[in-house]
Amino acid sequence: MLAVEHLSKTYTSGFFLNKTEVHAVRDVSFSIRSDEIFGLVGESGCGKTTLGKMLVRLLEPTGGRVKIGDLDVTNLKGAELQRYWPNLQMIFQDPRSSLNPRMRIGDSLVEGLLLSGKRDLIEDTVQEIIRSMNIREEILNRYPHEVSGGEIQRIVIARAISLNPALIVADEPTSNLDLSVQAQILTLIKNIQKEHPIPCVLISHDIEIVQWMCDRTAVMLRGRIVEEGPTDDLIQNPLHPYTQELINASLFCGEKIEYHNPEVSQTTDEGCPYKERCSMVKQECRIGEVQLRGGIHKVACRAVSEN
Numbered sequence: 001m002l003a004v005e006h007l008s009k010t011y012t013s014g015f016f017l018n019k020t021e022v023h024a025v026r027d028v029s030f031s032i033r034s035d036e037i038f039g040l041v042g043e044s045g046c047g048k049t050t051l052g053k054m055l056v057r058l059l060e061p062t063g064g065r066v067k068i069g070d071l072d073v074t075n076l077k078g079a080e081l082q083r084y085w086p087n088l089q090m091i092f093q094d095p096r097s098s099l100n101p102r103m104r105i106g107d108s109l110v111e112g113l114l115l116s117g118k119r120d121l122i123e124d125t126v127q128e129i130i131r132s133m134n135i136r137e138e139i140l141n142r143y144p145h146e147v148s149g150g151e152i153q154r155i156v157i158a159r160a161i162s163l164n165p166a167l168i169v170a171d172e173p174t175s176n177l178d179l180s181v182q183a184q185i186l187t188l189i190k191n192i193q194k195e196h197p198i199p200c201v202l203i204s205h206d207i208e209i210v211q212w213m214c215d216r217t218a219v220m221l222r223g224r225i226v227e228e229g230p231t232d233d234l235i236q237n238p239l240h241p242y243t244q245e246l247i248n249a250s251l252f253c254g255e256k257i258e259y260h261n262p263e264v265s266q267t268t269d270e271g272c273p274y275k276e277r278c279s280m281v282k283q284e285c286r287i288g289e290v291q292l293r294g295g296i297h298k299v300a301c302r303a304v305s306e307n
């Protein structure tokens, strides 16, 4: 169980009269059970990454605390923090930046296990991970620039999981990958989380990904959480005007309207869960093609003008 209590971060730069402050995260509180994926959505610059980095102690908060079980992670210092760090794993947008470019992928994969003193587990853990994550064994001998972005992200996730962490923060883990690979990686994270119940925070600006992945979701605006709840409720019945705006913006993008509904008929807008909130009130919705994106059914509606 992860508990975040009144967490804040103010970035300060300059001195005296030139001193500037950015209140990136303001008094944020939430908790996550071990079997949950918790989504954090919000526009660029609202503080998602700052919050994520504080959860894994890559940034010091200016206020508040993070607890995992009974342990106050924000209080850990020096050697104690070094020892605990493998428990706090962050997966970044650019997987290549997470691996040493001069190290073979196989060595990067076991590096964490070596550092955390789990030498005796290496052989079994690596074999198990390669099998369960569908990693081709031959890529372990290659360097990061010799494999695809999707394969590297798989390795980065594998490395994080091998350490059996107490928390995983995934910050836009698929936004640098193409659509089909995105679906594979997201499915992988979802399946892993079911197999190894580890509290997981998924940071994304894509409400569709959050809807598919996350049990509960919080919406951030200018450093604060403005709304939080079970993801489906939040999307079906957003209460805060900013959440409504965010959902509308992602669902209705000009000509093309997209929504998930595998049941929906291809020739009618019947069943479209967002029809009532359609921003193009004077226009009729007509459903176009149906696409399958790694288990996510997408229906593309085309708004057709009345005249």
Ligand SMILES: Nc1ncnc2c1ncn2[C@@H]1O[C@H](COP(=O)(O)OP(=O)(O)OP(=O)(O)O)[C@@H](O)[C@H]1O
Pocket: 011, 012, 022, 023, 024, 042, 043, 044, 045, 046, 047, 048, 049, 050, 051, 205
């Ligand atoms: N090191 C820093 N020094 C000063 N200000 C910073 C620093 N890092 C981030 N900020 C500011 O803090 C705010 C939150 O940034 P953050 O990167 O956490 O947002 P974000 O929601 O993750 O954005 P994005 O989705 O674009 O990554 C922004 O205004 C940003 O400019």
